[in-house]
Amino acid sequence: MSILKKITFFTSAALATLITNVAMAQDKATDAGAEATKAAARSDMWLSVAFYILMFVAAGFILGVVGRALKVYELTASATGKKKGINWNSINATLFLTIGFLGLYGAFWEFAHHGKMILPEPASKHGVDTDNLLHVTFYITFAVFVITHVLLFLYVFLYRNRKGHKAYYYPHNDNLEKIWTLVPAIVLSILVFFGWKTWTTIMYPGDLANTIKVEAVAEQFKWTVRYAGKDNVLGARNYRLIGGDNVLGVKFDQDSTSHDDFFPQEIVLPVNKQVQFQFGAKDVIHSAYMPHFRVQMNCVPGMNTYFTFTPTITTNEMRSKVNDAKFDYLLYCNKICGASHFNMKFVIKVVSEKEYRAWLKEQKPFWVQKHEKPTPAAPTPATAPADSTKADTVAANKSLAINIK
Structure with a gap:
């Protein structure tokens, strides 16, 4: 597959993936009152898709032009009998070393700036133990990560193909096999033991009578x-x-x-x-x-x-x-x-x-x-009956007064 075909293939695949992700990221409106919001979201989605299509087309065009220019340069140099001026092995090795160490720097930067955002401060007794296990495991694995990747990036650069250099054939070493088998096994066994001990303490706390x-x-x-x-x-x-x-x-x-x-x-x-x-x-x-x-x-x-x-x-x-x-x-x-x-x-x-x-x-x-039974209402105090004899006396007195007049 030529370089131009590779560029076209990977650009198309990345573009298709991006369009799919943008489309899936749009929230669906769940009621009739959100139709306007839904239409606006759909419009924004297609604007985003159009923007990324133009970006990919421009990037693909630029890469295609650069690839054609390099191809013309190589053909011209070959036709005139000149030595090829581009050493792709050295370029790839240098890029590998540069990008690798930039990646390691990014890992250190991320840990330094956002490491405290992983989890909040533990507010439980067992939380301190699990955090300690997490930190110890992280430091061990991070050290291994740094060492292995430094060697990987460095060796690609140091042992790139160069004229006059021949690779040394070194197929087997029993001592190395023992070291990189036993050391990880011992370290992992220690981590597993303390993890099992912490897990047992958490999941089987003992007497729960006062819990x-x-x-x-x-x-x-x-x-x-x-x-x-x-x-x-x-x-x-x-x-x-x-x-x-x-x-x-x-x-x-x-x-x-x-x-x-x-x-x-x-x-x-x-x-x-x-x-x-x-x-x-x-x-x-x-x-x-x-x-x-x-x-x-x-x-x-x-x-x-x-x-x-x-x-x-x-x-x-x-x-x-x-x-x-x-x-x-x-x-x-x-x-x-x-x-x-x-x-x-x-x-x-x-x-x-x-x-x-x-x-x-x-x-x-x-x-x-x-x-529970509702509280009964307090009894209403009884009202004393009116004195009917008093009322009759008043009425008789009024009648007598009228007759005298």
């Missing part, structure tokens, strides 16, 4: 949260019972442990107190995500999943750290579950033990709210 039990159930497109009451046991659920005000299908009539469960409008957790979340879903697969606590767990219809953690930074403390008086921890859905997926947020507040106890006293179990 706060909270359930979060996802549906399109909201969360329903339920707390275990004083007995610290969440009542059983059955999807067949979902209906009316029983939004989770809790077995209130069959399971007495559900009678003290309550449904708050926000999640409130005490700092430095272990909490176990039980997750579920009512329709499709969702994913509970609490980034500050380093928690993510799939919510699957028909089964429960669990995650236990200990929050270590109160909401007020984190507000001071991030310098944002309106900051709140949030429970998100991290699965694209439908059109309003972005709305699936639920506020989490981490407070002191004293504040948590005060908040608990304000919560009323759902069963109690449903079955």
Whole structure:
């Protein structure tokens, strides 16, 4: 395939990919009132497509002209018996070295400027451990990445094809094989061991007798949260019972442990107190995500999943750290579950033990709210009957006065 054909092929492929991506990126209007917006978006899309078509045509034309000029130069040099002046091996080797080191510089720049944006500060006990594992793994792999790519770019340049240089035939070395097999195996074994140890600590926390039990159930497109009451046991659920005000299908009539469960409008957790979340879903697969606590767990219809953690930074403390008086921890859905997926947020507040106890006293179990008897109205005081004899006396006196006159 000639260079011109290659340019044409890759330009066409890139152009087709770009047009497809631009078209797919346009949001579809979902109601009749958005027709104007839809038309404007369609117009912008085709303007973008036309612009990129012109850009690709211009770039292809310029590359074609340059390619033809180089071809004419080579043919002229060959016809006149002159030595070819373009050493493509040296050009490719130099480009490889230059672009390679520019890429490494870009990697360092990206890490230096945006490294802190990967995840927020961990606000849970296990979050510190998982972040440490992440950092150690990153530093090791980044060091290997830099060393191998420096050698790759440098060797392409140093060992390019040159007149008078012959490649050394070096097919095998047992010691090298042992080194690059054993060293990665040992390093990975150490990382896997500490990862397994951390995972076991997180997923098997031990005794849960004094652990706060909270359930979060996802549906399109909201969360329903339920707390275990004083007995610290969440009542059983059955999807067949979902209906009316029983939004989770809790077995209130069959399971007495559900009678003290309550449904708050926000999640409130005490700092430095272990909490176990039980997750579920009512329709499709969702994913509970609490980034500050380093928690993510799939919510699957028909089964429960669990995650236990200990929050270590109160909401007020984190507000001071991030310098944002309106900051709140949030429970998100991290699965694209439908059109309003972005709305699936639920506020989490981490407070002191004293504040948590005060908040608990304000919560009323759902069963109690449903079955409490309305307070009877206060009886209306009886009105004393009028004195009829007094009225008759007054009337008689008036009649007597009239007769005298």
